[in-house]
Amino acid sequence: MNAFSLALASVRSRALNASLCIAAAAAGIALLCIVFLLSQAVETGFSRNAEGIDVVVGAKGSPLQLVLSTVYHADVPTGNIEAAEADKITHLPQVRQAIPLALGDNYRGWRIVGTTPDYPALYQASLADGKRWDRPFDAVAGALTGLKTGAEFAGAHGLSADSDDIHRFHLYKITGVLKPTGTVLDRLILTSVASVQELHRHPDIGDPDAAEEYKIGHQVTALLIKTKSPVAIMNLPREINRSSNLLAANPGYEMTRLAESLGAGRDILTILGAGFIVLSALMLLSMLAASLAARRYDLGVLRVLGASPQALFMTVISEGLILSGIGALTGIIAGHAIAFIIAFLIPRPIDAGFLLIGLATGLAAGLVPAFSAGRTDIAALLARGRA
């Protein structure tokens, strides 16, 4: 029986109160944990997907929409641009590399992207199986699409799975599957720009949008550009926006603006989490105070049996630390589980930071009762008889 095991026995003898305190601490820590995991995932997702892309060039519209639709494949494109115009941009002196993207079709919601092998190379993607696309209508599938090498499918017009305008007469054939990259690439089907253009240049017979589709046959959606110098990251979009009909946007700038507007929501959740932790500290304080009142005489007996005031202090502090420690661990596990369920975030090794926040809460709540326990006036307690 040391201070710790005495505290443990005391906690166990008050299981209901103890579990309420643990639940409150766990809720606060879990909330903080989720906010932290989600915002971290969003930020790393932002930066990983935009890696190596300095400037995006596409049709006029909202710059954020252009970035979201082409870098993150999360919105509809602003439109298409003529292949000839795109070609001019590609040959500008500031451009080190320009990767064309031709969007417009999907297979069961997975976007079919006409591009060059430079695009998967941007994300250091490698093939898990098969080979890359060579001939028209060869395609390589991202890891999450579930497509297997050798599969054949017809693309559907549009970017969502509910389109019934299917290009029946040209079937794509999967020649390879990519390893998971943790980027947007995992959700795409890659093929050559020519395949996408070819498909639209020869519309299915009787297609009412034939004329529109024929135009697409000579267009691309956007160019992902890597510039030759950091200065060009700022200058190139300015130049393109001034001198052409095209829209050039800087993904870093657009995403920073987006993150700022998302930041408010994150801040509210963080404050909520902190509020839960303060609440749990108060519950802990009230439980420890009640436990102390009930145990005054117990503590007096311990002193009579030879325990030092410091030992009594440690007993009460340990009680707070046990409760908040269990609460924090529960919260960390629950937070990771919830983050996994709602956002498929892979659990990370348990974060010592959250454990420390939990333990600090327990320490703070335990301090006053613990000092009071340490100062127990035994003689007065004994004289009064049972408290």
Next chain:
Amino acid sequence: MLLESKNISVLRAGSPPLSFSDISLREGERALILGPSGSGKTTLLSVLAGLLPPDQGRVFFDRQDFYALPGRARDHLRGANFGFVFQTLHLLPSLTLRQNIVLAADMAGIPADEARLRHLLDTLGLTHKAHRKPAALSQGEQQRGAIARAVLNRPKIILADEPTSALDDANAEAVMSLLTRQAEETGAALVVATHDSRILRHFKNIINLGTQMKEAA
């Protein structure tokens, strides 16, 4: 001389100070502190046990000035050499009977003597109740448990505060014989503070606080 007190007096807010006549106790001796409630029996026991520094006077344990020792040393000395029996017995409700008894060794910072623990549980008829919590024990079992805790460390002195006042004649007698037998077995001195005159006959050395109160006043 095992325990000696000299010119003890304790101030109390709103009441006249308590002054106690000197006490000296040898190894194995018995003394009864007799007095009505409020006469300062528990106060005197607290002073003798190093729990309450007197406002005047000194206490010597084994010729050491008890209150000249630093607090931790006093706590340790008390834990190792004093056994206590409280009026309310007071076993900790969150611990089993066995844990309660071993607490005496744990809090004194000395290893528990397992053989002695088994012997005590056996002679007090508590072996089969050792892993029960106090709430699941009878009053008599709790009493015997409290006495086992008091004598586990083979203390040099056992202090008992009103050990019998809440008991009927038969139980009071049983507790007194247990206490005196345990004291004899370990050669411990025994000091009992009580207003219960039924147990007078166990003692030759009687310190009557009632009369002292009048002298002090």
